[in-house]
Amino acid sequence: MIPSILPTYNRAPLSFETGTGSWLVATDGRRFLDLGAGIAVNALGHAHPALVETLTEQANRIWHLSNLYQIPEQQKLADMLVDLTFADTVFFTNSGTESCELAVKMARRYWSERDPARTRILTFEGCFHGRSSAAIAAAGTEKMTKGFGPLLPGFTQLPFGDHDALREAAQAPDIAAIMVEPVQGEGGIRPLPDACLKGLRDLCDETGALLIFDEVQCGVGRTGRLFAHEWSGATPDIMMVAKGIGGGFPLGAVLATERAAGPMTAGSHGSTYGGNPLGCAVGAKVLEIVSDPDFLVDVNRKAGLLRQKLEGLVSSHPDIFTEVRGTGLMLGLRCKAPNTDLVNAAYAEEILTVAAADNVVRLLPALTITDEDLAEAVDRLDRAAARLEAAA
Structure with missing residues (x-):
């Protein structure tokens, strides 16, 4: 029997009820760090004042x-x-x-x-x-x-x-x-x-x-x-x-x-x-x-910070990742393991990413993401990669 919502999406078993900045709160109370931003839609994060x-x-x-x-x-x-x-x-x-x-x-x-x-x-x-x-x-x-x-x-x-x-x-x-x-x-x-x-x-x-x-x-x-x-x-x-x-x-x-x-x-x-x-x-x-020049300067600064941390992540998990690619806050992790495995492992670490072609996981955070949240994001991705290594 066909569901009431046309089943054209393979949806994750997650539902969210509130969001602030780069964080989403699921209906079960868990807090997820959002590195997908609605697939690059929520440029200023959730509920920007x-x-x-x-x-x-x-x-x-x-x-x-x-x-x-x-x-x-x-x-x-x-x-x-x-x-x-x-x-x-x-x-x-x-x-x-x-x-x-x-x-x-x-x-x-x-x-x-x-x-x-x-x-x-x-x-x-x-x-x-x-x-x-x-x-x-x-x-x-x-x-x-x-x-x-x-x-x-x-x-x-x-x-x-x-x-x-x-x-x-x-x-x-x-x-x-x-x-x-x-x-x-x-x-x-x-x-x-x-x-x-x-x-x-x-x-x-x-x-x-x-x-x-x-x-x-x-x-x-x-x-x-x-x-x-x-x-x-x-x-x-x-x-x-x-x-x-x-x-x-x-x-x-x-x-x-x-x-x-x-x-x-x-x-x-x-x-x-x-x-x-x-x-x-x-x-x-x-x-x-x-469009404020100072805002864009800060986006570039955060992009450099995130890329540096991701390069370290790739080096730490050579059996999971092959490279970091992209520019600005539009970055991708090309995987050796199936990218969907990493996306699912990231769910377990309460972080949201987005799969793409060429076995890439997209990272598209809000442009307003804080330095602290960027550090937390890479820590959670590190734990997600470790999950995949342990399961191999």
Whole structure:
């Protein structure tokens, strides 16, 4: 008999009732240190006072307005994003996968008025852009697509890091865009080197293709800059954002240049809930906090501290780990043992992590995590690794 909640998740036998900062309290009273942050969503941790205050204040004013009307909270957040980034314009969504849908539509709409044959989008092995029809077609893996055909056409997946294959594919006359995560999250915490991001920008400038960055997981301070691509100096034409921008409230966005977004005229796209006053009020407060240079300096300091401790952890458990990978507070432990074994051992030590591809365990703590909690986190991971060694 099918359960009342569609069983599409392999859920851990854990339920939580309260959370503060980097800590969650389970229904049985146990306190868990959260290194998953809702898969990089709770950028400022649980129940951040400024977000609670902002949400409560806005909830007492107005929750929802149709996009048939002007929404001041939406305008404020859009202006902030334009001021802080490469973008000239913003469309608000509710999730990363909705942002992917619009990014794909925007790229194809752009070419529909210039060269209608240019519809194909290049993506990369290991990518994850969401679970909508366009997003799974972009990923192209059997895991994502099996049973959901016919797939939306017009995507070609290239080997990760194969520059020759990329250059050859990009010369084809039907290429509309190249879509890439500056740091792959689901794919196993694989950063794209700055030189590669610059090379992608140069290649798109050469061929005319649009460059789409997916910063749904790696954006909003996660790597120590407001957006991960800023480290390289290369800018996209279109960028997908979600997760951390709402600090836990469902919110996403597509940022774009005027050139890329120009053909998206009235009636070409829409969203019932996208850009609602509640989400945008919270998003503006998140952005105000995370974009502060001092805040980002501290994220980088904590990232260095955590990486140093994790390198020691890997050295101490050579039969469990092979390496630390990633950047900022978006780090991964590549395992020798099955990564799910480590995730489960970590549950026993009351710490939450997130599995990823390539046998990696993701560590995505709140950007506000304290030094003391970072030290405690590594101690608990050390004990989890020791559990696996003892069971071997």
